[in-house]
Amino acid sequence: MKKTREHESTRGIWVFGDYRNYFQNRVTLQLIAKAKELAEKLATEVTVLVLGDQVHQFAMEYAAHGADVVMAVEHPALKTYQVETYARVVARLVEQWKPHVFLAGATAFGREFFPRLAKRLRTGLSADCVSLEVDPEHGWLIQTTPSFGGELLADVITPDHRPQMATVHPGMFKERVHDKRAVSRIVYPEVQVEADERVQLVRSKPEQAHKGNLEDAPVVVVGGRGLGSRENFRLLFELAECLGGEVGATRPAVMAGWAKEDRLLGQTGKNVKPKLLITVGTSGAVQYTTGIQGAETIIAVNRDPNAPIFQIADLGLVGEGRSILSLLLEKLRRRL
Numbered sequence: 001m002k003k004t005r006e007h008e009s010t011r012g013i014w015v016f017g018d019y020r021n022y023f024q025n026r027v028t029l030q031l032i033a034k035a036k037e038l039a040e041k042l043a044t045e046v047t048v049l050v051l052g053d054q055v056h057q058f059a060m061e062y063a064a065h066g067a068d069v070v071m072a073v074e075h076p077a078l079k080t081y082q083v084e085t086y087a088r089v090v091a092r093l094v095e096q097w098k099p100h101v102f103l104a105g106a107t108a109f110g111r112e113f114f115p116r117l118a119k120r121l122r123t124g125l126s127a128d129c130v131s132l133e134v135d136p137e138h139g140w141l142i143q144t145t146p147s148f149g150g151e152l153l154a155d156v157i158t159p160d161h162r163p164q165m166a167t168v169h170p171g172m173f174k175e176r177v178h179d180k181r182a183v184s185r186i187v188y189p190e191v192q193v194e195a196d197e198r199v200q201l202v203r204s205k206p207e208q209a210h211k212g213n214l215e216d217a218p219v220v221v222v223g224g225r226g227l228g229s230r231e232n233f234r235l236l237f238e239l240a241e242c243l244g245g246e247v248g249a250t251r252p253a254v255m256a257g258w259a260k261e262d263r264l265l266g267q268t269g270k271n272v273k274p275k276l277l278i279t280v281g282t283s284g285a286v287q288y289t290t291g292i293q294g295a296e297t298i299i300a301v302n303r304d305p306n307a308p309i310f311q312i313a314d315l316g317l318v319g320e321g322r323s324i325l326s327l328l329l330e331k332l333r334r335r336l
C-alpha cells in the first residue's frame with residue numbers, strides 16, 4: 001500500500017454517474033478514467049454514485065469502465081432528476097461515507113447540481129475544470145480551471161474542506177476501453193429518500209434534436225458574443241437558410257442560451273470544414289479557431305479592426321454584426 005495523506009477521516013474518489021443521455025454524454029466515463037489514475041496516486045478507490053429507479057444496467061457499465069465500487073440508490077422518487085431531492089440524498093450519503101474527492105461533468109446537470117451540493121456540504125467547488133492532478137503528500141486535488149474568460153488557467157486547491165469538488169469539461173480525458181470482465185463491488189446504501197413536494201413533473205418530451213449535419217455542411221455561419229442578443233443571433237439562422245448552410249456558435253453564445261451545445265465549435269465542440277464560413281462577432285480565440293481551421297474560405301465580421309479573427313480570415317469586414325447581417329440578408333433575399 002502506498003503511503004499517502006488523504007484527509008484524516010475522508011476516503012476515496014467519487015464520480016457522479018450521470019447516465020441520462022448515456023450514449024452521447026461520455027463525460028462520466030472520462031471522469032472514471034481520470035479518477036482511476038488519481039486514485040492510484042492516493043492509494044484509494046473510485047466509487048461511482050448512481051441515483052434512479054432501475055439503475056442496474058448503468059452500474060454494470062460503470063463497472064466495465066473501471067469503477068472499483070458502484071453505489072446505487074434506487075427509489076421511485078429518484079426516477080427523474082429533481083435538484084432538491086437529489087441534493088438532499090447525495091448530501092446525506094457524502095456526510096455518511098465521507099469521500100475525499102467528488103467529481104461530476106460540467107454539463108447543464110453538473111453546473112446546476114454541484115454548486116447546490118457544495119453549498120449544502122459547506123465545501124469548495126471548482127467549475128469547468130480542464131485538468132485534474134493530485135498532490136499525494138497533502139492529499140490535495142489540484143483543480144485547473146480557466147479564469148478571466150479563458151485568458152488564464154488557475155490551479156485551485158481546497159485545503160481545509162472535504163470533499164474536494166470539481167466539475168470537468170467534457171472531452172478533457174479519454175474513457176477506458178469497455179471491459180465486460182471487470183469486477184466491481186455494488187453497494188446499495190441505506191439512505192432516506194423523500195420527494196420534493198413543491199415540484200411535480202407533469203410530463204416531459206425530448207427536445208427536438210438539431211438534425212442538420214454541421215460537420216459536413218458546405219456553408220457554416222457562426223455567431224459569437226459580439227452579436228449581443230438572441231434576437232441578433234437569430235439572423236444567423238435566416239442567413240444559413242438562404243445559403244443552404246448550418247449555424248455554429250462560440251462558447252459564450254452557447255452559454256448565453258442563443259444556441260444549443262450541439263452547435264458549439266472549437267476545442268470542446270465540433271470541427272467543421274465548409275467551403276465557406278462566415279463568423280460574426282467572434283474574437284478569434286484559439287479554442288474556437290481550432291474548430292474552424294478546416295474551412296476553405298473564412299469571412300469575418302467584427303467591429304474591432306484589431307480582432308485576432310482577422311488574422312485567419314480570407315476576407316474581413318469591420319463593422320457592426322447586426323447591420324452587416326441585415327444588409328447581407330436583404331441582398332440575398334432580393335436574389336432568391
Ligand SMILES: Cc1cc2nc3c(=O)[nH]c(=O)nc-3n(C[C@H](O)[C@H](O)[C@H](O)COP(=O)(O)OP(=O)(O)OC[C@H]3O[C@@H](n4cnc5c(N)ncnc54)[C@H](O)[C@@H]3O)c2cc1C
Pocket residue numbers: 130146149150151223224225226227228249250251252253264265266267268269280281282283284285286287288301302303304307319320321322
Ligand atoms: C479549455 C477551454 C476550452 C474552450 N473551448 C472553447 C470552444 O470549444 N469553443 C469556443 O468558442 N470557446 C471555447 N473556449 C472559450 C474561448 O477561450 C473564448 O473565450 C471564446 O471562444 C470567445 O468567444 P467569442 O469570440 O464569441 O467572444 P469574445 O472573445 O468576447 O469576442 C467577442 C468579439 O465580438 C466583437 N464585437 C463586439 N460587439 C460587436 C458588434 N456589435 N459587432 C461585431 N463585433 C462585435 C468584439 O470586438 C470581440 O472581438 C474555451 C476556453 C477554454 C479555457
